[in-house]
Amino acid sequence: MHPSGDDEYVWGVAYHIVPDKVKEVKGYLDVREINGYSIQHTAFHPADRGRADIDCTVYIGMPDNPQFLGALDPQAVALKINESRGPSGENREYLLNLEHALISLSSDSHDEHISDLARRIRQMVPPHRSAAGDAKALPTMQRISSTEEQEEVEKDA
Structure with missing residues (x-):
């Protein structure tokens, strides 16, 4: 079961960006993802239960975004x-x-x-x-x- 109590997961991969590349990678992602997605911060729960949760930046299509079609x-x-x-x-x-x-x-x-x-x-x-x-x-x-x-x-x- 998901730590929040939900039994539904959203699967994905978290990437660690080395500190000297953060600005470059964030700039690229902001160009690629900005139209239709909003920047959010969330906890990432590794599949390996022995690893701690990671605070991640994600790009999510939110219902209040003008590009969201429902x-x-x-x-x-x-x-x-x-x-x-x-x-x-x-x-x-x-x-x-x-x-x-x-x-x-x-x-x-x-x-x-x-x-x-x-x-x-x-x-x-x-x-x-x-x-x-x-x-x-x-x-x-x-x-x-x-x-x-x-x-x-x-x-x-």
Whole structure:
């Protein structure tokens, strides 16, 4: 059972960032995650019960974020993921890699929502992108300090 009394876990991996790289890594993550995610701090409970909890910074999609769409039809979500690409690459590949990573963590780790979306994605044809379309689809990453600023950047694109 989870230390909070919940019997539901959210599985993931915590990374220790060496002190001289914190600013660089945080800057990269802030660029990659700021549109749609909010910075939160939470306790991470290692699967190894002999290890102490770790205070972690996480990026979480909160319901009050303007990018949060709420509950959607899983097939519509899968279609959007299949057709979308961001600065880090194809969203479908990200999802499939995420599912694999979650399954690899532990025999107990899984996320039925992620697995359901991955099953749907595997049944879809990946989008064909031309070399010119690839360049346009992957803008240069830049630091965005707010959702409002990101929306202005997207309007200009």
